[in-house]
Amino acid sequence: MEPDRLVTGVASVDRLLGGGLETDSVTEIYGEGGSGKTLFCLDVAVRVARSGKWVFYVDTEGVSVDRLHAIAGNELDRILKRFLLSSPKELDEQGRAVATACALAREGKRPVGLIVVDSATMFYRLSLSSSDEDTARQSLVLEVADLVATALAVPVPVLITNQVWRSVSEGTLEPLGGSFLNHAAKTILRFERLPGPRRRVVLVKHRSLPEGSAEFRITSSGLEGSG
Ligand code: ATP
Ligand code: MG
Numbered sequence: 001m002e003p004d005r006l007v008t009g010v011a012s013v014d015r016l017l018g019g020g021l022e023t024d025s026v027t028e029i030y031g032e033g034g035s036g037k038t039l040f041c042l043d044v045a046v047r048v049a050r051s052g053k054w055v056f057y058v059d060t061e062g063v064s065v066d067r068l069h070a071i072a073g074n075e076l077d078r079i080l081k082r083f084l085l086s087s088p089k090e091l092d093e094q095g096r097a098v099a100t101a102c103a104l105a106r107e108g109k110r111p112v113g114l115i116v117v118d119s120a121t122m123f124y125r126l127s128l129s130s131s132d133e134d135t136a137r138q139s140l141v142l143e144v145a146d147l148v149a150t151a152l153a154v155p156v157p158v159l160i161t162n163q164v165w166r167s168v169s170e171g172t173l174e175p176l177g178g179s180f181l182n183h184a185a186k187t188i189l190r191f192e193r194l195p196g197p198r199r200r201v202v203l204v205k206h207r208s209l210p211e212g213s214a215e216f217r218i219t220s221s222g223l224e225g226s227g
Pocket of ligand 1: 031032033034035036037038061163196219221
């Protein structure tokens with residue numbers, strides 16, 4: 001039997017993912033700044049909220065209400081009623097926000113259709129090479145373990161974004177968070193910038209699909225992926 005999928009609405013990405021995001025596991029998107037990670041999360045989140053389900057959205061970057069408005073149009077107010085948005089300003093707050101989102105999703109009082117953590121690693125990155133690095137790593141591990149367990153238990157798709165570091169020896173952009181994150185996320189996508197509004201999505205890891213790639217375009221009203 002085919003597992004359930006959450007259709008993202010970006011046709012090329014849905015095809016790449018065999019229909020959409022897995023609904024019982026964590027999907028990780030990593031990629032350089034401006035590669036479209038946040039815009040993709042917002043697009044999917046609006047789609048879920050529009051369908052009447054709740055979105056628990058942990059945002060460490062300052063979500064763009066202008067962009068939400070551009071995607072949601074005159075449905076914005078109705079859609080925001082289905083958004084439980086938290087905007088932590090430091091690592092401990094992020095930990096509490098993720099724990100709350102997971103607890104509410106498991107509680108089941110609100111039908112939750114998506115959990116987003118964008119970005120999961122911003123505060124973690126800030127702690128690297130400081131005396132807080134071990135604490136930050138531990139906090140990230142606990143959060144991601146909670147998200148993995150929640151995705152499976154509810155079940156609910158979980159979308160997290162991750163920042164990158166440049167491997168000088170390999171000349172590649174690598175995701176932060178090391179092997180733990182790499183194992184915890186059952187689907188991993190890398191977003192890459194192409195000229196202009198074009199972006200490439202590379203399927204780096206999936207439980208049941210081969211590696212592959214797709215493209216989408218950023219437009220003023222949402223992401224388009226016909227190719
Ligand atoms: P970061 O790692 O910095 O958070 P990100 O991967 O989340 O980056 P986004 O914020 O999703 O990136 O994407 C921003 C990119 O989208 C920028 O490169 C911006 O130029 C582009 N962009 C935003 N709006 C439009 C638009 N209407 N048309 C074309 N490109 C756009
Ligand atoms: Mg972003």
